Amino acid sequence: MSISESILSDHERKNLAILETVRKEGPLSRTDISKTTKFNIVTVSNYINSFIKQGLVLEKGLDASSGGRRPEIVELNPSFGYVVGVDLSLERISVVLADLSARIISKASAPRPREDAEGVVNALLDLIAEVIKKSGKEHTKVRGVCVGASGVIDKEAGTIHCTEGTTSIYVPLATLIEQKFDVPAFIENDATAASYGEWCLSLGHVADIKSMIYMYSGVGCGIIIDGEIYHGSSGSAGEPSIKWSEEKPLCDQGPACALMPWVLDLGMGQQVLDAVKRGTQTKIAVTDGVVEMEDIFRAARDNDPLAMEVIKRAGSNLGMKVAFIVNLLNPGVVMIGGGIEQAGSLLIDSLKKAIRDYAFDEMANAAKIVPARLGDDSVSLGSASLVIRGVFAQS
Numbered sequence: 001m002s003i004s005e006s007i008l009s010d011h012e013r014k015n016l017a018i019l020e021t022v023r024k025e026g027p028l029s030r031t032d033i034s035k036t037t038k039f040n041i042v043t044v045s046n047y048i049n050s051f052i053k054q055g056l057v058l059e060k061g062l063d064a065s066s067g068g069r070r071p072e073i074v075e076l077n078p079s080f081g082y083v084v085g086v087d088l089s090l091e092r093i094s095v096v097l098a099d100l101s102a103r104i105i106s107k108a109s110a111p112r113p114r115e116d117a118e119g120v121v122n123a124l125l126d127l128i129a130e131v132i133k134k135s136g137k138e139h140t141k142v143r144g145v146c147v148g149a150s151g152v153i154d155k156e157a158g159t160i161h162c163t164e165g166t167t168s169i170y171v172p173l174a175t176l177i178e179q180k181f182d183v184p185a186f187i188e189n190d191a192t193a194a195s196y197g198e199w200c201l202s203l204g205h206v207a208d209i210k211s212m213i214y215m216y217s218g219v220g221c222g223i224i225i226d227g228e229i230y231h232g233s234s235g236s237a238g239e240p241s242i243k244w245s246e247e248k249p250l251c252d253q254g255p256a257c258a259l260m261p262w263v264l265d266l267g268m269g270q271q272v273l274d275a276v277k278r279g280t281q282t283k284i285a286v287t288d289g290v291v292e293m294e295d296i297f298r299a300a301r302d303n304d305p306l307a308m309e310v311i312k313r314a315g316s317n318l319g320m321k322v323a324f325i326v327n328l329l330n331p332g333v334v335m336i337g338g339g340i341e342q343a344g345s346l347l348i349d350s351l352k353k354a355i356r357d358y359a360f361d362e363m364a365n366a367a368k369i370v371p372a373r374l375g376d377d378s379v380s381l382g383s384a385s386l387v388i389r390g391v392f393a394q395s
Helices: 009-026 030-037 041-054 117-135 172-179 190-203 255-257 268-277 293-301 305-329 343-359 361-366 376-393
Strands: 057-062 073-078 082-088 092-098 104-109 141-148 151-152 159-161 183-189 209-216 220-225 333-337 368-371
Touching: 009 030, 009 041, 009 073, 030 041, 041 057, 057 209, 057 220, 073 220, 082 117, 082 190, 082 376, 092 376, 104 117, 117 141, 117 172, 141 172, 141 190, 141 376, 151 183, 159 293, 159 376, 172 183, 183 190, 190 209, 190 220, 190 376, 209 305, 220 305, 220 361, 220 368, 268 293, 268 305, 305 333, 305 343, 305 361, 343 368
Parallel strands: 082 141, 141 183, 209 333, 333 368
Antiparallel strands: 057 073, 082 092, 092 104, 151 159, 209 220
């Protein structure tokens, strides 16, 4: 198995389940692990003993006991190895180096070069080298690299087809990383990486949640079903839009527009520019014909009418797209991320209303709508978490 493998054997699943339990809940006893994982105590003991021999799990001492023999407790050795997670977004490249508990040790970022694929690849390789150097950790202890990238991913070829106006990378990016750093590397869709990070690091402790959809703004989604990432047959699942061109308009407004491809800010920036051209007064900053989402959100917090209007409209439009996905997949949680969650309740409330209006009651009532929690590190930490998953499964 490679660290990027999505389908796990029974042995690998047990490795992952036991080590994730130790990571999230440790220090704890073998009996506690058995209760959480539902594996019998003999199986748990055999696996834990193997992990201790490897140095991946440490013996912590004896737990308190209400009577009888005091159980020995164990915990994860987070410095057993380190992982690198990359967020290759449309605007920036952000890289983190984390330990096996997903604690960030070092990070670095830079604007994404616009000129060609070679410039993007070189910048990415330089940033990976930078975080390894800044961490002060031995290069040989880096267990792998995952790049979470915007666009349609060909996992076999390791290439990225960007669906917006940035350079597509039709070079074997994963292979280039492996050759330079002598570690396993793989590419993942950014929404999928973010969804896995949120699942592991902010939702994984909630036992009754079995499925989740992570909306990376309106441009992509990550799908978790029964605690596993759904990649689809070619590894490209999670594109919530159809191919569309202005020559064949789908619609002017309404629910059918949910099928159209959107930009990351859900069109809020363009709506502000159009309103300003019409003479609308606003507190939203416009710099060289560009409107940043953060400036819209800031103005909305200051009760700017235009900012509040475009945020509500964006939430409503996104809610139509989410309603379709909720009807199709019936998830327990829909998490809103990609930066738009920073708009707060103004966007979330209008999104929830649209879901109630357009999704069937049974599905709408079952879906809990929550904002993403990992912030700007969601993709890079999610990518790092995917490497940790591979390390755990292979142990």
